[in-house]
Amino acid sequence: MQRPSTPHPLGEVPPIEVSRRVNSIADQVFRTLRSSIVTMRLTPGTALSEQEIAGRLNVSRQPVREAFIKLSESGLVRVLPQRGTFVVKISAKAVTDARFVREAVECAIARRASEGIPAGALADLRAILSEQRVAAAAADPEQFFVLDEAFHRGLAHAADCTYAWKVIEEAKAQMDRVRFLSLPDATPMDHLVAQHAEVLDAVAAGKGAAADAAMRAHLREILKSLPRLAQAFPEMFEPGAAEEETEAAPPPARRKRTAR
């Protein structure tokens, strides 16, 4: 973890030095943890502790604590006072709730985009699609993931919906954990590219309703594997269905050390 204007005490940190505005340590910790959680390198149920993470990243507990707060706001960890901080397990309800919000917002974005976006933006999106086809042909899921994100974000920004994208980004975090879990046998990538293309064609043609429908179909496709995954990886998922939001803090999984 790199402290501002100080030789990095951690070996892992690449020597990025170019850009100023290397954000605060707390932000770096937040990004690191968030990425680890979303990509499932930190598995659901894992116990985190301020001290442990601080020691591992060679920083004090304070910035770690602030990162925990932000992660907790995003619904990725749960802080139980005096007990511990845990990576929340995937909850089928939380995922479908996130999809509901994402669908509502992103379909609205598609409609708005159909009313007109900058010409350059349209070209950029088409370029992303080409790259996706390459990644699909090369069977490179990770790169495909990156490009998928770029497409959705690009469309949002083209439609001048920065706040809406921020909302989607947060909902997406819940969904992405499922997608990472389903990486091996997900929907064929060419199929997803075709759906992207369908959205983009509708947008380009100014057909709002069609863009909306295409986007909706696309977003519903993504989580088709959810029930199967919930059965295949029960330890990653919240057990029952209805016991969300109970007041009494449910005893979380037995403390399981973070083992990278």
Next chain:
Amino acid sequence: MQRPSTPHPLGEVPPIEVSRRVNSIADQVFRTLRSSIVTMRLTPGTALSEQEIAGRLNVSRQPVREAFIKLSESGLVRVLPQRGTFVVKISAKAVTDARFVREAVECAIARRASEGIPAGALADLRAILSEQRVAAAAADPEQFFVLDEAFHRGLAHAADCTYAWKVIEEAKAQMDRVRFLSLPDATPMDHLVAQHAEVLDAVAAGKGAAADAAMRAHLREILKSLPRLAQAFPEMFEPGAAEEETEAAPPPARRKRTAR
């Protein structure tokens, strides 16, 4: 500010003692500040300082800092490192962006609610409407505000959309500041009640499209006064239109002490 299991050192705090789970100090500070900002008791542009707030509330800087972090995540304050923390001015773009998201999500909620909600919930919502009529007749805007919030939240929960409501709640914060500014000469309250009734009737009749349309019309009504207010209270608003999200931190309003 009341410390858990400690005699409250601040006189202002009402002696709520009944319920356990008096949340942490940081949470109390957060709620206090958030409420003050949304109701415009802390006017846009006001400088907050960790130390000052801490002194005023008789707590240390630490919980205040955590409250600032959360407020900053909500887009209600902006933290400029080594310079200060400021209540963000109302930005026309931010408000319309919030409305865009809220409209997308809440209309989706209305559609879902039309597919069926618990019978009790429907009755509860009708009860809220009656109370709103009373408040409208009594010309009691504050109470009307509370009931308005209750109606929208009640509909969301009836449709089992808790996460969606959380998203709306955050978008609403931006919009509510405008509403508080327009309290004197806002849309007549009876008109708003009628719109609520229209939504609810469509929901009860299972007419999803009608509920969507009614909700959309209702939400668009709320901010009609925005342009006028931006002219009437220029010091509360972000000046131009397009210079959002500039990387270089724009020098905020000259430090103006919080004066309660």
Next chain:
DNA sequence: TTCGTCGAACTTCCATACTACCATTTCAGC
């Protein structure tokens, strides 16, 4: 064996000291 009690080890939460940085002011030099 089973139950209750106590204690050690852990956690988050809060308070406080210190650091780095920014903005303004002050004041010497011209």
Next chain:
DNA sequence: GCTGAAATGGTAGTATGGAAGTTCGACGAA
């Protein structure tokens, strides 16, 4: 009087120590 560099006061960011609370296992008595 004017300019510019150093001093000063104020800010958020970080580090660290202690307080309050939870968990869990050891230990002993029934």
